[in-house]
Amino acid sequence: MSRPHLxxxxxxxxxxxxxxxxxxxxxxxxxxxxxxIVTMLFPFALGPEEGxxxxxxxxxxxxxxxxxxxxxxxxxxASDIEDGSLEQLMLAPQPLALMLGMxxxxxxxxxxxxxxxxxxxxxxxxxxPAAVIPxxxxxxxxxxxxxxxxxxxxxxxxAGTHRSGMLLALMLLPLCVPALIFxxxxxxxxxxxxxxxxxxxxxxxxxxxxxxxxxxxxAAALRIALDS
Amino acid sequence: xxVAHAAVPLLEARALSFYRQDEPVFAPLDFQLHAGxxxxxxxxxxxxxxxxxxxxxxxLHVTVGELCWRGAPLRRDACTSEILFLGHQLGLKAxxxxxxxxxxxxxxxxxxxxxxxxxxxxQIGLRGYEDEPVRRLSAGxxxxxxxxxxxxxxxxxxxxxxxxxxxDRRGIALVNQLLEAHTARDGAALVTSHGAMGFHGGExxxxxxxx
Numbered sequence: 456m457s458r459p460h461l462x463x464x465x466x467x468x469x470x471x472x473x474x475x476x477x478x479x480x481x482x483x484x485x486x487x488x489x490x491x492i493v494t495m496l497f498p499f500a501l502g503p504e505e506g507x508x509x510x511x512x513x514x515x516x517x518x519x520x521x522x523x524x525x526x527x528x529x530x531x532x533a534s535d536i537e538d539g540s541l542e543q544l545m546l547a548p549q550p551l552a553l554m555l556g557m558x559x560x561x562x563x564x565x566x567x568x569x570x571x572x573x574x575x576x577x578x579x580x581x582x583x584p585a586a587v588i589p590x591x592x593x594x595x596x597x598x599x600x601x602x603x604x605x606x607x608x609x610x611x612x613x614a615g616t617h618r619s620g621m622l623l624a625l626m627l628l629p630l631c632v633p634a635l636i637f638x639x640x641x642x643x644x645x646x647x648x649x650x651x652x653x654x655x656x657x658x659x660x661x662x663x664x665x666x667x668x669x670x671x672x673x674a675a676a677l678r679i680a681l682d683s
Numbered sequence: 684x685x686v687a688h689a690a691v692p693l694l695e696a697r698a699l700s701f702y703r704q705d706e707p708v709f710a711p712l713d714f715q716l717h718a719g720x721x722x723x724x725x726x727x728x729x730x731x732x733x734x735x736x737x738x739x740x741x742x743l744h745v746t747v748g749e750l751c752w753r754g755a756p757l758r759r760d761a762c763t764s765e766i767l768f769l770g771h772q773l774g775l776k777a778x779x780x781x782x783x784x785x786x787x788x789x790x791x792x793x794x795x796x797x798x799x800x801x802x803x804x805x806q807i808g809l810r811g812y813e814d815e816p817v818r819r820l821s822a823g824x825x826x827x828x829x830x831x832x833x834x835x836x837x838x839x840x841x842x843x844x845x846x847x848x849x850x851d852r853r854g855i856a857l858v859n860q861l862l863e864a865h866t867a868r869d870g871a872a873l874v875t876s877h878g879a880m881g882f883h884g885g886e887x888x889x890x891x892x893x894x
Contacts, residue, residue, distance in 0.1 A: 459793040467790020471776070471783075478778040478816075539772025546740055547791035548764035554791075682743055683703070 464549045465557050472561030482530070486523040487569045493519045494577045505582045512581035513591055513642035517635055519577070520570055520595060521602060525627065527566040528606040529620050531558065532677070536614060541677065555677070556670040559607045567599035583646075590645035590655075594638035597658040601634050602627070604662075604669035611676035615683075634658060691754040692717050693840060693871050694739065699748035701734050708734045710893045711748060716871050718839070721862055724875040726892030732875040733771065735892065736842045739873065740768035764792065767838035769846060773829035777818035781809055781828040784817065785835055792836040803834045808857065822849040833861060841865060841872040 459467075476483060497515055501507055535541040535558075544554055574595060578588050609626050613619040637654040644651040692715040701708045709731030716722050724732050737743045739750070741759035750757045775784050785800040804813050807827045817825055826849045833841055846858050862872055873890075 459790060464791050467787050470790075471779070471787045474783065475776060475778055534776075537772070538777065539770055539774035540776060542740075542742060542768070542770060542772065543774035543788070544791070545742065546763055546766070546768050548760075549791055 459549075461549065461553070464547070465553060468544070468554050468557040469561050472558055473564065476561065476565040482527070483565050483569060486527050486566055487573055489526060490519050490523040490570055490577065491573065493522070494580055498580065508581045509583060509646075512578060512583040513587070513646070514639055515581060516574060516577050516583075516591065517595075517598070517638055517642075520567075520574075520599065521628070521631055521635065523570055524566055524599065524602050524606070525624055527562075528603075528610060528627070529623060531562050531607055531610050532614060533610075536681075542681065545678065545681065550674075551678070552670040552674040555607070555611075555673045556666075559603050559670065559673075562607070563600055563603040567603060571595050571599065587642060587645045590651055591642050593655060594641050594658065597655065597662050598631075598634050598638045601658070601662055601665055602631060604665040605630050608669050608672045608676065611673045611680065614677060614680040634661065637661075690717070692751075693720075693753060694757075694873075695749075695751040695754075697749040697751075699735075699738070699745065699750055701731065701738060701743065702746055703734075707747075712890065712892070714888070714890050716840075716873065716888070718869045718871055719866050720871050721866050721887040722871075722873045722890050723887045724873060724890045724892060726875075730892040732892055733844055736768065736770070736844050736873065736875060739840075740766060740770075740842050742768075764837065765839040766842060767792075767833055767836055767840070768842045768844075769829055769833065770844045773825055774832075775817045775825060775829055778816055780814045780816055781820075781831065782813045784828060785831060788832050788836055792838075794835050795837050798835055800831075800835060803831045804828075806834065807831045808854070823851055823854055826850055827854060827857075830858065830861065833865075839870055841870065841874075843872060843874045845875055847876055 494515060497511070498508060532541060535544070545551055547554070571592060574592060575588055578591060583591065606623070606627055609623055609630075610619070613622050613626075616622065637658045641651040641654040641658075644654070694716040696712050696714050698711040698713060700711045709726075712735070714722065724735060726732050734743065738745060741757070741763065745757070752762045755761075776787075781804055782800055785803070789800070801813065804810065807830055809824060809827055809831065812820060812824060817828060820828065826846075830846065847855050850858065862874070865872055
């Protein structure tokens, strides 16, 4: 009898979720298509005036990302609760918070990363200057994991309630306001040629805190959700 | 057997009960389970059999009464590697094959010595279906895929909620064989079931539940 190493268990959970996402590739494409179409609607609605689009570009992209991620967040634990996989994960002799952390990483890799990859395209559609795009990408690399982590905690809290999707949106969007402000502030500063490092550092600080605390909160909430 | 009985019981419940919204789900229970023993949990629908098993697995908090594991109060993190739970929800991913499902389980729990996923799946009657997605399997075959976990993972106490459901006659005989082999190895099992079962490894203990 060999008890598995912690890293093996982490790898098993991560690989499982990535494999499942790969088997349902069309689900990954949904948020990407959504972000593309929403961003494309803005030039149509506002007219092709370059200055206006440039001014709103970073805000539009950030909000679109947030909403696109919200589309896919709901599914993070839903199927696992339904088919009993979450129970098995809880009963495994491994720290639940770490295992859920792996699930959150897998979820970020399959929903947020494709969105970040198409960001330069979205930025080009809104005439965002090329020099600002790296700052926007950096901000997104910090904001999207935050959304995944906050979202995971809220999903865990609303697990087992009816119509949790709407509830999730109502709770998550206000929570994301600070992150959104910092990210938009960094991009706006970069656009005006001002130093943009301070808001990015704030985002990084929030992310570090969330990475440590969110999986723990998630584990506690899910244990309570199944304890009834 | 007498030696085993003299030893500390694997699992012991004293006046164990569970309350849901201040209503008791089942009347207080007292029982002991020793290594090498099988216990049948009997009761009507809604008498709390599943609740009891979820409690023993550590999914539900013990609020009333006492539950001891090897003589000490049961703590989830102290005994998770020894308890295997098979509930109504089988814990299989429908998009993955039985083999892939087993690989996740061994990644989390480790595996017994000298057993392989392929060997276990053949033994459980899923030869030829190892790489078929679980969603394409029949209900009985899914049950078998979940039972394969019991053979592959290390565990002393098996908590099986309706293991006979959906199985054909040969499947039921197979579960009995598994249970006999497990108790012969000094493992213990708690099984809920409505159906009659032909278990040949000695007289099982009966735990009767009342709502």
